[in-house]
Amino acid sequence: MSFLKSIAAIGSNPTDDESTRLQKSLLVICSFPFMLAGVVWGIMYILFGETRAGLIPLSYSIFSALSMAFFAFTRKFVVFRFTQLLLILILPWALMTALGGFINGSAVILWGLICPLGALLFDKPSRATYWLVAYMVLIVLSGVLQSKSIIDNHLTSGQKSLFFVINLMGVGSLIYLMVSYFVREKNFFQARSDALLLNILPAEVTRELTETGSVKPARFEEVTILFSDFKEFTNIVATIPTHKLVDELNEIFGNFDDIMQDEGVEKIQTIGDAYLAASGVPKQVTDHALRCTRAAKKMIAYIDQRNEVSAIKWKIRIGLHSGPCAAGVIGKKKFAYTLFGDTINTASRLETASEEGRINVSAYTYDLIKDHFRGEYRGKITAKGKGDLDMYFV
Numbered sequence: 001m002s003f004l005k006s007i008a009a010i011g012s013n014p015t016d017d018e019s020t021r022l023q024k025s026l027l028v029i030c031s032f033p034f035m036l037a038g039v040v041w042g043i044m045y046i047l048f049g050e051t052r053a054g055l056i057p058l059s060y061s062i063f064s065a066l067s068m069a070f071f072a073f074t075r076k077f078v079v080f081r082f083t084q085l086l087l088i089l090i091l092p093w094a095l096m097t098a099l100g101g102f103i104n105g106s107a108v109i110l111w112g113l114i115c116p117l118g119a120l121l122f123d124k125p126s127r128a129t130y131w132l133v134a135y136m137v138l139i140v141l142s143g144v145l146q147s148k149s150i151i152d153n154h155l156t157s158g159q160k161s162l163f164f165v166i167n168l169m170g171v172g173s174l175i176y177l178m179v180s181y182f183v184r185e186k187n188f189f190q191a192r193s194d195a196l197l198l199n200i201l202p203a204e205v206t207r208e209l210t211e212t213g214s215v216k217p218a219r220f221e222e223v224t225i226l227f228s229d230f231k232e233f234t235n236i237v238a239t240i241p242t243h244k245l246v247d248e249l250n251e252i253f254g255n256f257d258d259i260m261q262d263e264g265v266e267k268i269q270t271i272g273d274a275y276l277a278a279s280g281v282p283k284q285v286t287d288h289a290l291r292c293t294r295a296a297k298k299m300i301a302y303i304d305q306r307n308e309v310s311a312i313k314w315k316i317r318i319g320l321h322s323g324p325c326a327a328g329v330i331g332k333k334k335f336a337y338t339l340f341g342d343t344i345n346t347a348s349r350l351e352t353a354s355e356e357g358r359i360n361v362s363a364y365t366y367d368l369i370k371d372h373f374r375g376e377y378r379g380k381i382t383a384k385g386k387g388d389l390d391m392y393f394v
Contacts, residue, residue: 007032011071011080022185023122024077030118030178031068031084035061037170041095049154053098060091081122085131089115093138099153101146106163109142110171117175121182217328223280224288224322224365225339225347226265226296228256231315231356233273240312248312249273255302263295268339278339281327289322289368293394296320296359304357319351320361322368349383353391363390 010028012021038061045054064087071080092112096105112135119128155163230236237245253270260267260277264285268276277295280288296318303316325341346362354360366375373394380388 010068011075011077013075018189020077022182022189023081026178026181026185027081027084027118027122028068028071029181030174031064033174033177034088034114035064038064038091048159050099053095053153056091056095056098060087063087085115085119085122088112088118089131089134089138093142096142097145099155102142104153104155104160106160106167108163108167109139110167112138113171114174114178118178121178217326218282219324219326220281220284221324222284222286222288222322223278223325223339223343224292224320224368225325225344226277226279226292226318226320227274227344227347227351228296228299228316228318229272229274229351231317236312236314248314252303252306252314256299259295259298259302263291263298265291265295269336276339276344278325281325281339282337289320289365290372292320293359293361293365293369293373300357300359315356317351317354317356318359319347319349319354320359320365321347321350322362322365346383346386346389349386349389350391353381353383353389355393358393361392361394363392366392366394369394 007029009025011024016024038057042054042056042058042061045051045057064084067080067083067087071077089112092109096102096107096109099105099108102109116128116132116135119131240248249270253275256275256277257267259265263279265277265279266281266283268278270276277292278288279285279291279295285291299318300316303314307313321343323341323343323346325339325343327337327339329337350360350362360378361369361375369375375392375394378391378393381391383389
């Protein structure tokens, strides 16, 4: 396997994108069995008394090896691709012509079919059409030449049948290997792309987006929003290097992500030090408030435990509010799953009115969880843009 990776790395460039890297590795890997086949074919024809014909596949192997060496030295993939496609197109036709046509040549021109098929994998599909036309022209030319040709060869009928079998099996096998390798690599990159998309959007939304190309906005009547941020965050930003701040938030939010996954809560987004999550979207559940409350308690427990050993002490505060909201995917590029509605705004106000290490919930949310969690009524507290709200610590 390591040998195959070394072969596939010939001519590679660290700046190549995934598509170019796949095309390069596939063409290099396919070129080696083609060169080996050329040597075997050449030796067999020479042993069967067709020296002139045998020199053609041998010359293919030599020119192909030189082309690959040039590619390894210069990394000029366009030149390497063109020479490989041209060789696999022309030399099978030349060999068949030297042997006396389709039948006498055991349909060796079938190897030329690798050229347009290879162009589909290694080049733009539009250019593959030109290679296919060139292949068809050679087929027609071969038919014209055969009607006027008097060339015969020294191969017996049994030897011709042997080459028929070898050519058909060889071309079929190589086409299968080329396509299967490409499909396997494509599936690998597709799986990685899907995994990345799942890290951005909820699974249900990702499925709808990939199947239909769009996501219909939806309204959800029963949702609980979890909002958190860190008190005195501005002071922390001013006292530590940027890379340290990013590392700290990445570690903290990474653990929050795990908590959300464990509790069945959907992470929506992070903005600076703010962390937004929701339960009840896009999959509706009846215990959305309980899930968010359990997640919030785990978040506080994690921060408390972390503060015991970390030099930087984070002061988290959390707000929860339940109610209706709308959700949808916004934008064509760098899209995001976004929530809309007064429920989100109220949850943000509850978070702002919370205190260090506490979970501040609205009266409606507390009504949904009071049979499971004890609460401390805080009275009516003024929230910006909302007036006086009944609030509870849980």
